[in-house]
Structure formats: structure tokens, C-alpha cells
Amino acid sequence: MVSRAVFAVPGDLRTVTGGYVYERSLLEALRGLGIDVAHVPLGASFPEPSPAHVAEAATALAAVDDDVPLILDGFLVGAMPTTALAAVSAPMVGIVHHPLAHEEGLDAQRRGHLFRTERDNLRLLRAVLVPSPHTARMLISEYDVPAERITVVRPGTVRPGTVRPEPALPRPLSASAVGPDPSAPPLVLAVGIQHPRKGHDVLLRALAQLTDVPWRAIIAGTPHDPDHVARLHELTGQLGLVHRVRLAGAVSSAERDELYRQADVFALATRYEGYGLVFDEALAHGLPIVSCRTGAVPDTVPPDAGLLAPPDDPDAFAAALRALLVDPELRARLAASAARAGAGLPTWRDAARVTARVLDAVL
Template sequence: MPPGNPFRIFSPLNFYEFASSRFGVFPEIKAFSFRAFFKLRELVRHHRFHILHDNQCLGYGQVLWKTLGIPVVATIHHPLSIDRATWFENPSTLKQKVKRVLYYPLLMQGWVSRRMDRIVTVSRDSAREIASAFGVAPEKIRVVYNGLDSEEFAPLPGWTKKPNNLIFVGNSEDRKKGLLYLLQSLVYLPQEITLTVVDGGAPQRAFGPLLTEKYGIAHRVRFTGKIMPGDLIRHYNSAEVAVVPSLYEGFGFPAAEAMACELPVVACTAGALPEVVGDDGAGILVPPRNAKALAEAIWRLLKDPDLRRRMGRAARERVLKLFTWEKAARQMVEVYQEAIDAHG
């Protein structure tokens, strides 16, 4: 309930959020876009804005932002149709399917995205998916790769590797992260190979632990839960191989972070991962949903220390060349200037 005056729940936007959430709809996107418009309308009376930038809200109210006479740019990391499609791969009841269809506002986001002055996304693959799923004209889409702090994510001098240890970083409850196939791959690998799962996602994590029990590998898998950034960097530096078995990534921060720490990567040929890992010796790419292929690539690296070192060095060089925040910032400024110039 709203603090102070509980009757404010009956104001149009508050009541819409309350009522629609009872039916499993995700109302925050639409409500926020209108609230933002009302606030922006106040602000433009006293402040001058050269550009408005939305980060994947894409609510109906965002189209009203354009009435303020300011160009609007939106970032779309990837279309939510991918999340919905991956979710539907898992067994579910009819009620769950209906709730999931209501949860993802695909029609609204597609309609709004086509009306933005420019769309920014984080990979060429995401650009293709946005054009296909939302019908955005390709000439309006600009690719700006994500950056990371390569001074923080870096090799730690003198840090000791844990032999035969793999690392997975991601939300284990998110099926498109592919943890299922990584855990299956451990069955094909020698018993001494262990896995550290760094999971900062859902507070209640059941999917991963249940699978480790099912496959008889619970003693080989450690779930850290949510950890601080410094601890994450130490985990990267302790592992010998990073595995990113995702079924889709709009970019793939875990791959880039591991690469910045001079860690060789085994990843899937899914989404933007081939763009991040590349074909210049930073890692090994395998088909998605293929536990045996993952196991073979992991074993190839674990049994060859020289290959791991070469790939690790190539991985960091690739990050320093392509995925810095400085480069991302320069490219974003170019997109802003382009949108401003086109707006007149």
C-alpha cells in the first residue's frame, strides 16, 4: 500500500499496477513509461535535454516522450521473445503457459521500439533478433558492445589455480543459461573435475542442486550463492576453464569477464557468444544443448596447460581490443550525435 495515504492505490496508474499484477501481468514497464513522461514534462520546463535514453522499458508512455521535441534512443539487450521461447521448452501446465504469455509484453515493446529514433543493442546477433522479432528497420539499429573494467577483471599475480576446477557464472534458475547441459557434461568427465557455480540470481535456487543429486555429482559441484565482485574475480582466477553453456546471450558478460582474467572459455555457438569469444584463439565454441561436446572441449583444455595459457592470453587481448567501457562510451556518444542531428 502507498505510505501516508493508502487511498492513493486507487489513482489510475497505481490501481492498474495492483489489479493487473493479480492476473500475472508484468505492469511495471507500462506504468513506469507513463510516470516517466509526466516527470519529464515537468522537468523540461526548467531544464534542457538534448536526448532521452531508455534502457529496455519500451512502454506505451514512451511514445509520448517524443511529443517533448527531444530525440529518444532505446537500448534493447535482446527481445524478450527469446526468454519466452526458452521458457516454453520446459514442461508446464496450461495455466503456467497462459501466465507466461501475459507476463511478456512483446506486442507493446515491438510497437514502441519501431517508433524510437534509434535502437542501441549490444551485439550484431541481438540486432538481427530485434529486427526479426520487433520489426525494427535495420538502418535504425546501432551496435555498441558492452564494456567491462579490465583493470578490475584481470589476472591476479601469484594467484594459485585450483586444479581441474571449472567455473560457471549466471542465474542457475534461468533455463537459457544452459546449466543443465554443463551438469550433464560432468558425467562424461573424470571424477576429479569439479565445478564452481557463482549464482547471483533467484534467492531460492532449486534447479541446479536437484540436478546435481539426479546425476550423482553433488560432491563435485559447489554453489557459492551471491558474492561480492572481488570474490568473483578471485573465483575466475582460481578456475582453469570458464564454461558458458548458454542457449542464448545478447552479449555474455561471464564470457568477457573470464576472458579479461586470462581464463580460456568453452562457450556455445548461441546468440552473441561467437562475437564475444571470436575465432582468434580465445576459447572453444561448441553447439548448444550438447553435453558431450561441452565435455570434449573442457577435457581438451584441462589436459593441455600450454593451450590454456595461450588461449587465456589471447582472450584478454581480445577484451582489451573490443570490450572496454572507453570504447563503448565513444560509440554511444556517436549514436547520440547521430540521433540529435537527424532530429534537426
């Protein structure tokens, strides 16, 4: 097995988003296999890097020995100038959660630039790691990456009750929000950063159609940008949901686990997912899922464990939620299927073993 590797990640590896959780967990699991993995932190301006951060990254990557595999975070694969990556002598392995050109809110010029940069950079890599078959298909069909250079490394799942390292976080969620309350109505839980792509606005509009049904809801996730967070709070008030919906913001891993344990339904009205770690977390906790038929979600959520609506469709999402809220037997049946699927999910050690085989191969 390969004995050394370098993992280059821009920004703070403790950031609580799916991509950072994936890479931090994979790095720790690779070290757990006995591989000496050096973490190279780079400037936080990626995926819109400043000239200084590009120069810093170029110097750091070029300094890696040519007999040591170099793992590149997706922001580097998608936004690093191709000329800088071409100067790297180490065998490069890229991680692509989803192509940057598929992000929400890009103008045509920016989208085209990101597409061309990522396509050209992918040609320089010895191997590419992706979290889902969906992302693999996209890289093959849109970016001309040979299928034999792509390996699906499904994220590992931390089993409920497992103690895990805790990144620094803002204020904790109050205990009253997660304490047991058998008399309370069903809890609808959404976990995802407060970003337009996660569709929390769609969830709120769907919940507004269900005020005749007992439920309460918590949306937990790190604020992404102040304007969007403000819009979500404003929408909650406009829809008359302030007494039934809590926008919890960032929560610790332990608090998130407690929310999963208290929840009755997991609901994420996402507009797109390259994978979606939170779906595996929901399955591991035996939660029925309501989400959207987009990106990697159909590959991730078993058909007997959840209901999928079209993206950006509050009416269809409300109908799916209503079906679970008013029918305890359906909810229990989907929950049992979710628990079975969750019990079979890979661990991060499994993901590290697959990655280690790729690192061996590139040498």
C-alpha cells in the same frame, strides 16, 4: 557534445545481472564524460508491469523536456504500452539487450504480446543501442528496425585489478573457496545468474561425464528464482557432484575477480545470450572458454580462444570440456589467445563515447 540526458531504468540499478551492470556502468561512464545524466528509477514489476507502475512510468517519461535525450531500458522498450510512449515528447533512445519475446519459458500468447509491443515501440525511437551485431541483425530482420537507427555499443570491460563500485549483495563467498591452492585440480568457473537460460543444468550434466578427470567447479551467480535454484542443488546431488561443484550464489565484484584469477577454464552452457558480459571478463583474465554456439556467443568469443558446442547438448559440452582438461597445451594456447583478445577490449569510457555520439545525433 550533448550536455544533459535522462536514463530511465525500472527496478534496482544495483541488481547484479548483465543488463543492469551494462546500464549502471554506461550511466557512470557518461557522467565521467561530463554529461549530466539524471537517473529515473521506475517500478520493479517490469517486464510484466502493474497498472500503477505503468502510470508512474508514463508520468515520469512525459515530464522529460523535449530537448533532452531520454534513454530507455530494454524492459521499457519491450513492455511499456505503446500509447504511453507515443505521448513522450523527448527524443527517445532505446537499449535492447535481447528482445523480450525471445526469453525462455513464455507461452505463445505472452510471446506474441511482447513481440508486438516491442516492435511497435521500436518504431517510436530515434535510435536503438544494442550490445552486439547479433542483436542488431535480429532487430533488422524480425522487428523491421532500419539499420541506420541501430548502433552497436559493445560493453566496456573492467581490467583485472581495477577497483570498481560495489552494489549491495547477499552473503560473501567464503575465502576458502577462492584462496590459492597450487595443488588443486583445474578449476572450471561458470558465472551467470541462476536462471534456466544460463544452462547451469547442462553444465552439471556435462561435468557428471567427466568424473574420471581431475577438476573442481564453481558456479557463481545471483539466484533468479527459488524453484530453479532448488532444482540445481537437487541435480548436483543426484549426479553425485556435491564434493566437486560449489553453487556459490551471488558474489561481490572483488570475489568474482578472484575467482577468475584462480580459474583454469571458463564454462557457460548458455541457451541464449544477447551478448554476455562474462565472456569479456573471462577474456580479460586470459581464460579459455567453453560455451555454446547460440545468440551472440560466436560474435563475442574469438574462435581461437574457446570451444563452442551446440546448445542444450551435455554430451558435446562434456567433450569440449574434456579436450581442455586433459590437454594442458591446448588450454595454454587458447588462454594466450584469450589474453590477447581481452587486452583489446573496449573500456566503459569507449562505450560512453559511442553513446554520446548517438545522443548528439538524435538532437
